[in-house]
Amino acid sequence: MTLQTGEKGFTLMELLVVTGIIIVIAATILTVIPGLREKTQKKATKAFINRLEIAIEQYYNDNRSYPPTTIKELKKALQPPDSTAKQYIEFDGNEVNGNDIVDYWGNPFVYANPGAQNTGSYDLYTTGPDGITSSSGSDADDINNWSR
Numbered sequence: 001m002t003l004q005t006g007e008k009g010f011t012l013m014e015l016l017v018v019t020g021i022i023i024v025i026a027a028t029i030l031t032v033i034p035g036l037r038e039k040t041q042k043k044a045t046k047a048f049i050n051r052l053e054i055a056i057e058q059y060y061n062d063n064r065s066y067p068p069t070t071i072k073e074l075k076k077a078l079q080p081p082d083s084t085a086k087q088y089i090e091f092d093g094n095e096v097n098g099n100d101i102v103d104y105w106g107n108p109f110v111y112a113n114p115g116a117q118n119t120g121s122y123d124l125y126t127t128g129p130d131g132i133t134s135s136s137g138s139d140a141d142d143i144n145n146w147s148r
Contacts, residue, residue: 038129041104045126045143048095048103052078052124053145055089062086066122071111072099103143107131 055078060066067077075096078088095101100108103126110133112123125144127133133142 041129042143045103045105045128049124049126049143049145051089052101052109056122056124058088066113067111069111069113071101071109074111075099075101103128105129105131 056066056074059077067074075091076099079091080087091101094104097106097108101111102108105126105128107127109124109126123144123146125133125142128139128141128143130139130141133139
């Protein structure tokens with residue numbers, strides 16, 4: 001019996017090693033991707049809060065008071081339905097849901113203006129990825145305008 005040499009092809013061991021390497025690479029990628037998406041959404045939401053703050057401050061400069069106390073009233077004040085009124089911000093389709101201003105998880109922002117007794121500040125926050133918050137907007141995953 002003669003052994004043929006010089007045949008081309010892969011051995012079973014070589015195929016198993018290559019398959020193992022591919023599996024390790026795929027597992028690494030699949031565990032990293034979900035974290036990247038959440039980080040991107042957090043950064044986008046922080047940038048959106050910055051845009052909202054600029055619009056709110058422009059409104060304040062024009063009116064010497066902050067917009068009314070709910071997120072619906074804030075949306076109406078910053079982007080009035082009347083086309084002749086001053087627009088302080090232009091919302092993209094994914095930044096609003098009906099009368100609500102929403103974050104990148106689809107959760108509505110919370111806006112609180114203390115009203116006439118305090119015209120110097122307001123609170124603006126989102127409940128973050130889990131959609132749950134304490135009554136003050138200070139859960140670990142909440143994104144707000146006062147803790148940066």
